[in-house]
Amino acid sequence: xxxxxxxxxxxxxxxxxxxxESAAVSTADKINLIHGLIGAGVSYIEAGSFVNPRSxxxxxxxxxxxxxxxxxxxxxxxxLTPNLKGFERAMESGIKEVxxxxxxxxxxxxxxxxxxxxxxxxxxxxLMQAARDQGVAVRGYISCVVGCPYDGMVxxxxxxxxxxxxxxxGCYEVSLGxxxxxxxxxxxxxxxxxxxxxTSADKLALHCHDTxxxxxxxxxxxxxxxxxTVDASVAGLGGCPYALxxxxxxxxxxxxxxxxxxxxxxxxxxxxxxEVGQSISSLLGKPTNSHVARARSNAx
Ligand code: HMG
Ligand code: MG
Numbered sequence: 001x002x003x004x005x006x007x008x009x010x011x012x013x014x015x016x017x018x019x020x021e022s023a024a025v026s027t028a029d030k031i032n033l034i035h036g037l038i039g040a041g042v043s044y045i046e047a048g049s050f051v052n053p054r055s056x057x058x059x060x061x062x063x064x065x066x067x068x069x070x071x072x073x074x075x076x077x078x079x080l081t082p083n084l085k086g087f088e089r090a091m092e093s094g095i096k097e098v099x100x101x102x103x104x105x106x107x108x109x110x111x112x113x114x115x116x117x118x119x120x121x122x123x124x125x126x127l128m129q130a131a132r133d134q135g136v137a138v139r140g141y142i143s144c145v146v147g148c149p150y151d152g153m154v155x156x157x158x159x160x161x162x163x164x165x166x167x168x169x170g171c172y173e174v175s176l177g178x179x180x181x182x183x184x185x186x187x188x189x190x191x192x193x194x195x196x197x198x199t200s201a202d203k204l205a206l207h208c209h210d211t212x213x214x215x216x217x218x219x220x221x222x223x224x225x226x227x228x229t230v231d232a233s234v235a236g237l238g239g240c241p242y243a244l245x246x247x248x249x250x251x252x253x254x255x256x257x258x259x260x261x262x263x264x265x266x267x268x269x270x271x272x273x274x275e276v277g278q279s280i281s282s283l284l285g286k287p288t289n290s291h292v293a294r295a296r297s298n299a300x
Contacts, residue, residue: 001201004228006265008044009252010175010205011037013280014065015046015080016249017237019058023284027061031068033280037234038075040272042252046099049080050089066093078139082113082120087127091134098131099175100124101141102166104159107150108143108179112242121165128169140171141207145191146183149243156194163195173203175231178218180246181211185221192225201226208250209243210236210289215250216258223264230255235277236289251290253277 014034018025025033034047047069048062062079071077078097081087090098102120103109109117131138144151145159163174176191183191188206195204206222206229208215219230236251256268274293281288288294 001224001226003223003262004226004264006228006267007223007259008229009042009255009266009268010044010046010207010229010231011042011234011252012046012207012231012249013037013233013235013237013252015049015059016231017233017235017280019049019056020238020248021058021284025058025283027064027068029280029283030061030065033234033276034065034069034077036276036279037273038071040276041266041268042273043074043267044076044078047077047079050086050093051080051082063089063093066095080141081127083123084126084130087130087136091130091136095136097137097139098127099139099141100127100166100171101143101177102162103143103148104154104162105144105148105151108148108242111150112143117162121162121169124166124169128171132170138171139205140166140174141177142166142174143177143179145176146178146187147180149180149245156191159191160195160198163199167199167203173205173229174199175205175207175229177207178209178215179243181209181214183208183218184212184214185217188218188221189225192222192227196225202228205229205231207231209246209248210250211245211247216254219250219255220258223262234273234290235281235293237280237284248289251277251288251293253288253290253292257292 049059053060081098232252232255233249236248238248
């Protein structure tokens with residue numbers, strides 16, 4: 001398999017990043033962040049979520065965020081939706097693409113969405129039907145594809161079962177979430193060796209949290225399998241409120257820098273992306289988690 005010539009970067013900072021920040025970020029600042037990302041050439045942004053606002057108060061204003069966004073047909077602005085209620089809220093905001101999220105492990109499923117894996121898949125069915133009726137594309141996430149903070153290690157077979165269910169119900173792509181960032185290139189190779197027996201690489205994405213510093217190595221190993229969609233978060237923001245020791249996603253700046261060096265295009269302007277990361281980091285009052293952004297500011 002040859003490595004892809006271009007990679008689609010799915011920017012999850014405004015959702016996965018900000019859902020885990022304790023500092024309050026105003027709606028206007030979220031809108032500025034997303035417009036900054038669009039200005040840097042990011043073409044797919046997960047801009048919010050329509051979950052129970054008591055579970056994740058940071059995302060309670062997602063409808064106002066979407067109402068304030070300027071977009072074009074070339075840009076996908078998506079939202080996370082856990083059930084039909086979330087989907088209906090997303091439709092009221094005029095969203096064209098949503099994502100459902102399941103877990104490969106029972107422990108995380110219970111803590112994150114308060115139900116078993118099987119129940120979560122059943123909950124998605126009316127959402128998927130409504131999405132089909134309204135021509136809305138649905139992406140699927142699987143969390144804890146390598147390890148779970150509650151159940152320990154997870155096997156490729158567990159991930160395969162959930163991914164097949166998500167594809168069967170109509171997800172066009174499944175993003176493999178290493179929620180707690182424990183996976184290594186070896187884990188991802190074993191996982192992809194298994195999943196690619198039945199699925200093609202163009203239907204899979206990688207969603208690495210960088211807790212153990214393995215994310216770039218994992219992405220690099222997965223490129224060799226033809227994976228061409230990578231989730232990342234500007235400034236490496238965030239984590240998951242239901243996986244307490246998990247840090248943010250791999251920083252978008254670091255992914256873009258690495259891909260550029262490998263001759264793989266993303267359509268993203270690295271300098272502008274770094275600026276966006278610096279401004280959200282200073283707004284949050286914390287240093288960036290991007291190695292590239294840190295190196296650039298030390299060199300300046
Ligand atoms: P539940 O308590 O089982 O659901 O929550 P319920 O149907 O019994 O509803 C309870 C209350 O929530 C009701 O309100 C519902 O109306 C309300 P009440 O009657 O008590 O006033 N409710 C909603 N409100 C607004 N929007 C909705 C909605 N649904 C129910 N969509 C539920 C189940 C999934 C809703 C809840 O557990 C929840 O919202 N969890 C939040 C999960 C979350 O956002 N986690 C973080 C994102 S996932 C992630 O980060 C991982 C990922 O990045 C990949 C990776 O890294 O692995 C994607
Ligand atoms: Mg995540």
